[in-house]
Amino acid sequence: MYASFQVPLFSLAILLRDRPDLISGPVALVCCAPDSDTSTPSTAAKPVILAVNHEAARCRVTEGLSPTKALARCPHLNLISSNPADECLHQDALREYLASLGSDFEETAMGVFILDLMSIPHAMKFPGEWVEQALRKATPLRLPLDVALARTPDLSILAGQSPALRHTLRFNADPIFCMAQHPTFAIQHIDSQPVHSLNCVSTEIALEAELLSLWGIETLGQLANLPRQGLAERLGPEAKIAHDVLHGKHHRLLRLHRPPERFNLSQQLEYPIETMEPLLFALNRGLRTLCSRLQSSQRAASSLRITLTFDDGDLYAHKIELPEPTCDSSLLLRVIQTHLSTIHAPAPATGWSLHLTSASHEGKQYHLFKRSLKNSRRFMDTLGRINALLGPGRLGVPFLLDTHRPDSFQIKGALCGDNIAAKEDQNGYNSSPRCGLIQNGTSLPLSRFRPTLPIHVVSDPEGRFPKPLALLNGPYCGPVTTSNGPFPISGHWWDPVERWQQVEWDIQLTSNVLLRLAYHSPNHWVLEGIYQ
Structure with missing residues (x-):
């Protein structure tokens, strides 16, 4: 059993959430789209209508119209523009709401989620009671929400578009809950929906609605009554998948949302530490824990950030870039020890924090005529000691700037692989035969x-x-x-x-x-x- 959570007209709903004075009137969402009449991108954008509310639809304002035509059909139409930043914030809030209901859910689209109810026993035994509790839990979002239940993920999306099958949450002054008339899914409840609604359900389905309209097939009920083999012979495998979706025979796997894992560890010390040895002992235990978590997730650390808090309230933070990703705790401890030996603590340490930036293990391609790092540990230790002698920001790789100004160069980080590769390319360019002739023609260096x-x-x-x-x-x-x-x-x-x-x-x-x-x-x- 699956439950779909859909915010109708998501981009428009989040804009009307804080503007209740516009809800009762006709409203349309406007966005600038590129000009499709030419093959090259146009410098001037063409505004179009992306979404309309029910009052605007009654005035025959539809999606895809220009604002001029929309205002000609509805002079009192309110035009508002989209806000991508607000959409991301509300999408994050919806994601946290779904995570509070269950861990196995799919983020299908903006404002559309599918939750697997197999891991929620209460939802399987008492679906109506569970849906009502889920809707009441969504009231702090202040967004309209439709919830529908079905036996497959795709059918749950289609059920959410049917007034008879969906449970709704709307807002006036107070939240308004409306439970579904038919809590059990049946294909008769979606047979009046248009055929093109299947295209929004799955990326595997792309039916030609115009061709089906010429055959007299305009609704899902008419498509479901056709023989499956005949559809597959005339319209290909996509029509067969669409037929299986309508009859509940196509059961796809959910693309489960998994939040990114954070590799952080901090500790407040019971007694202040004045020397480096006990601090390194505590950091070593933390690094072993973090590296074991990295190994279990098949990841490695590309950089680490250490933060120390002192007894006088002072705070010290430093980020260390690694020449290559690693999950060796002894190597990371040696890097930290090299760096800590160069700083002077103003007071005893009372706490520490470690943050590892995870990355995938890099594959090495060894070349016959190019040199590579034989021992990254010794290279990293050497760079740490040189950086401690010179000071921060004074160690790097020089690059010539693209200018005719004499002696113009820039220092970039020595631990960046892209910088090292760019330096090799620059050296290869400077050693070309043409440059060699110019250099040989110079009388004196x-x-x-x-x-x-x-x-x-x-x-x-x-x-x-x-x-x-x-x-x-x-x-x-x-x-x-x-x-x-x-x-x-x-x-x-x-x-x-x-x-x-x-x-x-x-x-x-x-x-x-x-x-x-x-x-x-x-x-x-x-x-x-x-x-x-």
Whole structure:
């Protein structure tokens, strides 16, 4: 036995929930849909009517109409737009409501659920009493709800669309409960429903309603009276499945909803801990528990977050990224120990919390000509020690930026597999034959100063750009004997914040030192590098 829970006109119902002044009048839900007249997506969206209430339907306002045509048919029509954020919130509330009734339920669509009653003995023995209790439990939601019982999941959806078989909950000032006239399902109670209602029941059914209408078959009762073999020969296996659904012979399995499992563990210590050894002992027990839960669910930890609370009320939290997913508690404990050895606790610890981010085990593809991590434990331990020496945010992989600005790069996380792969691709691109020719054509390599060194330069203001004559300070001072330039470069001229412009000069001093200077307006010189 199965029970279907359906919120009629879900998107429209949640909007009218907090606007009771619109319930008595004609209301239509409007959403912008792409223009289907062209094969490419249109830049201008075409608004259409998605759903209408009973009063709007009496004025011949139907789904798919444009707002202009709908207002022409019903001048007093109220148009409201959908709110996806509210829909997700109410869907979560409905999901929690179904979980309070039973654990085995399917989230069929937005506002539509199917509950398996085999694990609920009270519902199997006293279905009418159980349905009434379920409806009363749904009153805090303040949403209209239809509940119907049937022997298969698909029939329960069809029974929920029949006024004779569904139990309803409506709201005026107070909740209104209406029990079904016929609590036992029979096909006679759904024989007047249109044929296209089957398309909403299962993804396996896609009947051509227009073709069946030409044959004079417009209702479910007319379709159920036809011979099954004849339908299968003329309309294919989908018609056979539809025939079996109507006669209760198609019993599909529910796609059971299972909430994501959280791998969290926390503990408030009875006595404050002042040294690291007892804290690591407690953390080791927690890690073993979490890793055993990970192994039982065939998962691994891709990152861990540790939170410590101290006796003075202070709180410390840190997230550690792992180079590859693992469920080895000893490895995770060593990572935590390496990190905790770098911090100074302001007071004794009074509690701790661990959170593991679960991920699936990664499959490794070893290559003949590419190097991979031989020992991820040692690599992770080395990165932890380097990060402790340099400080947070100072360890990563450098990437060249897509710009002509000299020495432009960005540091990204060293533990991200995508960054490592992108770095290999970038190195492969830089080592291409074309780049090799350019690099071989350079006479001398340039060693850059990071950051550049600001200096004072005596320059000749004649000409478009000032020409360096002598260096007054910095690591290299003296008059300029030879200069090559100017080389003006610029970029991002369209962005007032990111725009940049500089003029480069290659110079030689009396000491035969070859340098590169850069001039930034107004009258700002920097030493970029030295030629080796």
